[in-house]
Amino acid sequence: MSTSRFTPEHIAGCWRDALALWDVQVRLSPPEPHVPFRPDADHANEPLAYIDLTKRQVFVHFELLESMGAADSLMAVLAHEIGHHARFPHTLGWDAELRVMEQRLLPGLKQSLTNLFYDLQVNEFVGRTHPEDLCRVYRGFQRTQGGGEVSPMFFFYLAIYEELWGREPGDLVPRAAMAPMEERFPGLRAEARMFAQTFYALPHPRLQFLYFCATFIRYLGKLDETTYTLPLGDDVSLPDVDDWDSALQSGGRWEDALEEARAKGWLDEAHDTKAPDALDHINRVTQHLPGTGRGKLRRALVARHYRRLVDQHLLKLPSAPSKPEPYLRTTPEAWEYGDDPSAIDWTLTVLTQGHLAAVSPLRRELEADVPPASELGVPSVELYLDTSGSMPNPDAQLNTMTLAAQVLSASALRKQAKVRGIIYSHTDPKLSPWMYDEETAREFLLHYIGGGTMFPFDVLGTLSKERPDALRVIISDSDFLSNVATDEHMKMLVEATRRSRLLVALLALPDEHRARQALAPALKERNFRLVVVKWLSDFGPAAAALSQALLEK
Structure with missing residues (x-):
């Protein structure tokens, strides 16, 4: 760190306060300084904070935080990261489910909006007590970006926080862009106020997400070109193949929420709410993912889809039962007093012992007939x-x-x-x-x-x-x-x-x-x-x- 402002004692105190804000105990290590992914890159393009779930470690870009003029916001930044881990999304399975539904509603979307969705939820909670700390981060972010043109989506996003926290218009959004944005998107400010009043009052997260997608689509532009950068964005890990596979089977859990969203007028003919073909759906949710892993993920999900189809035709039976039933009788022996009476083979006793059967019974135990470990005669x-x-x-x-x-x-x-x-x-x-x-x-x-x-x-x-x-x-x-x-x-x-x-x-x-x-x-x-x-x-x-x-x- 280039500054002595963030002392170990100060960081530890902010970490304790952030945990106390959520009233949770998490299995995460206290924050450490972010190490730039590329030493020669512009630090403004590096993440401000994130959690490495592999190491269960929180990282904070302290230099960037100070250059944004938001050094006093460290506790709020840490509380934001804890909020992702503790509640929004809490599990990557839920994140995968939202990403799958997102591609169903907004097919071809280049960059997922789920992180922005979670930020709205986390910041509402943190902002109940520390709104100015978060505002300081968003103002500083715009300064580090050079004060250039703000995208309609980010402008609307900041306008929601102004309404949520009772800020004057222009406190977060660039004042110079207010009139042009209102002319380009008539009713933008009123829609931001309505969003802040409606989104947080909805009773179920599935309804929240449908309302979120239906509202933000107006400000996205071309779905296959839309990208965005947030000061506290890209801090949620990607789901794994099990999360994705389970999410692709979750469509039925959304039908009631989709029906209610249609009834409320949030979704119309412009929103494709039909469940796509399974393989098309797999393509949608993987085609925008970064890196070469997308190909491996897609192939794994396709393989699981075919496995389910195969299992519809074949019943998987074990080659040998784990506890084989005993049904073969052993060699007969004389039954003696004290032996189990159920072991007496009365049919064999009568046939062989004649009139002495009652006084000289024979017993035979049952033993397991274990099938061979592999079935013989099955060819390659x-x-x-x-x-x-x-x-x-x-x-x-x-x-x-x-x-x-x-x-x-x-x-x-x-x-x-x-x-x-x-x-x-x-x-x-x-x-x-x-x-x-x-x-x-x-x-x-x-x-x-x-x-x-x-x-x-x-x-x-x-x-x-x-x-x-x-x-x-x-x-x-x-x-x-x-x-x-x-x-x-x-x-x-x-x-x-x-x-x-x-x-x-x-x-x-x-x-x-x-x-x-x-x-x-x-x-x-x-x-x-x-x-x-x-x-x-x-x-x-x-x-x-x-x-x-x-x-x-």
Whole structure:
């Protein structure tokens, strides 16, 4: 720190007062000085304060706070950060739920408004007793930004605080911008007053958020371009994949609030309140997230969506019960006085002991018949998945062929079999190693190539020589019939069939008769099967039925 004003004693005292303001005990370390993310960067663009949840540590940019002329506001700044941790949002699951609803109402929004939403709630509480401390921060922030033009959204945001804390217009908002903003947005000041009177009186946080979004949309401009910087913004951590996945399933919890918002006139035709397709919703909530992690997050959420679809078709049963039922009887022994009377096998005693049965009974205990740890006879499974352009990218839209492959894969893996995937299209097929768990297989089977279709007969031939006992399933459509039309390719298919335990063609076709004509040489082989699916929507159930026929018996 370049100043001695923030002594350890002073910081500790402000920290105690901030905790006392919320009357909470939090598992956070006392504040430490912020270390610039980039030493050569302008410190005005660094965060003023934030919490590192990994280290459970509060950081404060003391130099920036002093340069803003808000050194006396340290306690209010710390109370603001504690408020995020203790109540608003309190959990990242709630933050994810709001971000999901936000993208439903404001699709394409570049930067989330949730931090601003929480700031309105935190600052209302802190400002009950320390409004001037917070005002000092917002005035100082504008000075450090060079006093340039204020965005409509930030202007409206500051106007709300003026109304909330009983400040004169121009105390926080730039006076020079008041008339132009009122001309550009007629009724802005009246709307800020109405917001301050309505927002904090609403009985439920879901209603608060819907009212917040419906009000602020007027001041955002183009959603895909809107960005903003707040002096106490970007201090809430991002949710993790579990938070996002749970939030994407939370739509039903919002229906009553959405209905009430529509009845109150907050939401109209301009607000899209329909729940989007699941994969479209995943794309919406991840496309604006910073960094390269967005791709990994999206893929993880897509994988979980397909897992739920798979589980709709397959019932996951353990291979062996944890407490097997005892039902096999042991070798008979003479029952003696003091033994358990229920252990007597009276039928066997009468048949063997005759008239002495009553005085010389025999006993047999029950013992558990424990099934084997893995189910015998379940073959290794190779899945050849067509990902040509005739089917959509499974990340963006439901691909029922991909779903069929996932169903077959999960069914085999739940039988303790192993699975190998071959993703193909027109060139360079993707080949996985043998996979032993569902998550790995699910991740691999979400790959997509696109373009034209050319079945990899050379790969089929090579793998059938390596593993002649495998069960092979080809998932495709009418393009496969075109691929196998040449004599050479048909010969390779027949040879691979003879080297497989079973080779199944699971094809989406409107006409089974044509397929039987095209595949006549292969159908003569006892190890070849043709399964035709007429409707793409039937691929999932067809794969479930096929897996039961191939792996359950």
